[in-house]
Amino acid sequence: MEQELLSWAKLVLISLIVFALAVKVFVLLWWRPRKIEGHFSKQGIRGPPYHFFIGNVKEVVGMMLKASSQPMPFSHNILPRVLSFYHHWKKIYGAPFLVWFGPTVRLAVADPDLIREVFSSKSELYEKNDAHPLVKQLEGDGLLSLKGEKWAHHRKIIAPTFHMENLKLLIPVMGSTVVEMVEKWSALMSESGEVEIEVSDWFQTLTEDVITRAAFGSSYEDGKAIFKLQTQQMVLAADAFQKVFIPGYRFLPTKRNLNSWKFDKEIKKSLIKLIDKRKENSTSTSSSSSSSGNNNNKMEEKSPKDLLGLMIQASETNNNITVKDIVEECKSFFFAGKQTTSNLLTWTTVLLAMHPHWQVQARDEVLRVCGARDIPTKDDVVKLKTLSMILNESLRLYPPTIATIRRAKTDVELGNYKIPRGTELLIPILAVHHDQATWGNDANEFNPARFSEGVARAAKHPVSFIPFGLGVRTCIGQNLAVLQAKLALAIILQRFSFRLAPTYQHAPTVLMLLYPQYGAPIIFQRSDDPDEHYQGS
Numbered sequence: 001m002e003q004e005l006l007s008w009a010k011l012v013l014i015s016l017i018v019f020a021l022a023v024k025v026f027v028l029l030w031w032r033p034r035k036i037e038g039h040f041s042k043q044g045i046r047g048p049p050y051h052f053f054i055g056n057v058k059e060v061v062g063m064m065l066k067a068s069s070q071p072m073p074f075s076h077n078i079l080p081r082v083l084s085f086y087h088h089w090k091k092i093y094g095a096p097f098l099v100w101f102g103p104t105v106r107l108a109v110a111d112p113d114l115i116r117e118v119f120s121s122k123s124e125l126y127e128k129n130d131a132h133p134l135v136k137q138l139e140g141d142g143l144l145s146l147k148g149e150k151w152a153h154h155r156k157i158i159a160p161t162f163h164m165e166n167l168k169l170l171i172p173v174m175g176s177t178v179v180e181m182v183e184k185w186s187a188l189m190s191e192s193g194e195v196e197i198e199v200s201d202w203f204q205t206l207t208e209d210v211i212t213r214a215a216f217g218s219s220y221e222d223g224k225a226i227f228k229l230q231t232q233q234m235v236l237a238a239d240a241f242q243k244v245f246i247p248g249y250r251f252l253p254t255k256r257n258l259n260s261w262k263f264d265k266e267i268k269k270s271l272i273k274l275i276d277k278r279k280e281n282s283t284s285t286s287s288s289s290s291s292s293g294n295n296n297n298k299m300e301e302k303s304p305k306d307l308l309g310l311m312i313q314a315s316e317t318n319n320n321i322t323v324k325d326i327v328e329e330c331k332s333f334f335f336a337g338k339q340t341t342s343n344l345l346t347w348t349t350v351l352l353a354m355h356p357h358w359q360v361q362a363r364d365e366v367l368r369v370c371g372a373r374d375i376p377t378k379d380d381v382v383k384l385k386t387l388s389m390i391l392n393e394s395l396r397l398y399p400p401t402i403a404t405i406r407r408a409k410t411d412v413e414l415g416n417y418k419i420p421r422g423t424e425l426l427i428p429i430l431a432v433h434h435d436q437a438t439w440g441n442d443a444n445e446f447n448p449a450r451f452s453e454g455v456a457r458a459a460k461h462p463v464s465f466i467p468f469g470l471g472v473r474t475c476i477g478q479n480l481a482v483l484q485a486k487l488a489l490a491i492i493l494q495r496f497s498f499r500l501a502p503t504y505q506h507a508p509t510v511l512m513l514l515y516p517q518y519g520a521p522i523i524f525q526r527s528d529d530p531d532e533h534y535q536g537s
């Protein structure tokens with residue numbers, strides 16, 4: 001009898017648990033979304049209807065796949081292809097509108113006044129959303145994703161790496177790396193002085209090199225080995241990202257996970273070794289500099305501050321900085337800086353190949369300011385105004401980061417709208433950059449001249465141009481990215497004229513970043529060296 005009662009009690013308990021779970025699922029996946037839809041609808045905000053569990057994911061994926069199924073004409077009106085769901089639903093529901101990523105609601109906001117509130121004037125009410133666990137594995141637990149005090153602390157430590165005065169010290173070595181690259185292109189040229197180059201691959205190698213120098217400075221070679229391990233680990237995570245996502249899968253001892261853990265261990269081991277070596281060097285340099293006077297101090301002043309050095313220095317006075325923090329910041333750096341900058345270089349090269357008139361203007365300026373072969377100096381770089389305008393126009397039409405997300409930390413008022421806590425705000429940078437209301441009727445045309453009076457005057461609203469984000473969490477690496485892009489393009493323009501290869505297909509697509517779906521084959525033709533002519537005559 002007692003046994004029977006116990007079984008009954010167990011059954012009742014299990015039924016209660018199942019019932020409670022079912023209620024929770026019902027509330028989370030059905031009742032709450034309906035309530036949120038009602039809340040926004042009363043304020044005139046609508047969107048595609050929520051579907052149980054998956055929200056609008058199926059429609060979003062369907063639209064994106066259809067849009068990217070074939071290349072587009074050579075036009076810069078890329079919003080319908082790249083952010084097809086945004087383009088489609090904005091036409092139907094107006095702005096802002098709601099879209100459901102599973103049971104998570106996102107409000108798509110492209111109004112510059114509202115964007116300013118989210119990023120600047122009321123930024124304390126919003127936070128970064130948590131990335132998908134696999135994306136997090138890729139981007140690391142560094143500046144990109146940290147929040148609160150830890151983020152502020154790390155940002156303060158790392159910021160000096162990106163001060164312009166510090167970055168300028170990198171110019172000679174960055175320049176030589178670009179020269180090495182273009183010399184390899186020259187070696188590949190046919191007798192007629194032409195070569196077809198798939199630029200996106202080459203630009204990735206180039207930016208990787210520069211990021212390695214910014215991150216590891218004098219420990220460049222060791223740093224390269226660490227980034228190589230991180231790249232291998234990223235390939236595993238990216239591979240998992242393309243498969244169906246199973247929650248908790250990353251904790252299982254699968255072949256992929258075992259390999260990833262092995263890389264993790266190796267990265268940590270190499271970094272610890274590197275940190276020890278750095279500490280040893282810095283003690284021996286400081287003792288030798290005190291015995292040999294000012295000369296060494298001067299040399300020390302000249303070597304740029306790097307991520308590793310700054311993090312080690314901070315860890316010596318602050319126990320909160322651990323080896324793991326340094327590992328994660330390296331990952332974040334690598335992830336955030338490599339492909340973004342190489343994409344900027346790729347799109348700008350494609351744009352200059354499409355618009356030879358601007359290519360000629362940019363080259364004339366480079367030759368006037370820097371001469372035909374010299375690596376541009378830090379003073380030259382500032383004078384390359386046309387190139388700056390071209391880079392801005394490229395970042396406007398083809399921003400490598402096409403969108404970003406924030407989450408309301410509490411119930412907030414955004415403009416006149418009441419936004420419940422937890423709502424995610426989707427800021428479609430690409431749409432903001434192509435909006436005719438602020439950029440005028442030629443918003444989809446390549447016209448660098450619109451930036452001739454500076455960024456603030458290029459559009460009707462100053463918050464219409466946000467390729468690097470805005471406010472406290474603005475891109476920390478933007479100076480490095482722009483400097484590197486200017487330097488690389490100047491050196492390329494000095495040596496070559498270029499055009500699209502006949503095989504080029506215009507197909508901007510997004511996979512985390514904006515990239516050319518079928519690559520970017522460009523034909524480079526050697527320019528005559530005016531100095532050589534001069535010397536020969």
Ligand code: HEM
Nearest residue numbers: 143144336337340341344401404468469473475476477481
């Ligand atoms: C053309 C090149 C680049 C573009 C378009 C770009 C774009 C962006 C954007 C839009 C954000 C803000 C994201 C948000 O608010 O949610 C951001 C943040 C960030 N970027 Fe960049 N980025 C570029 C290059 C770089 C480079 C070269 C580095 C480092 C080496 C870098 C490191 C970072 C980091 C660490 C953050 C997070 C900052 C924080 O939250 O404090 N980026 N980037």
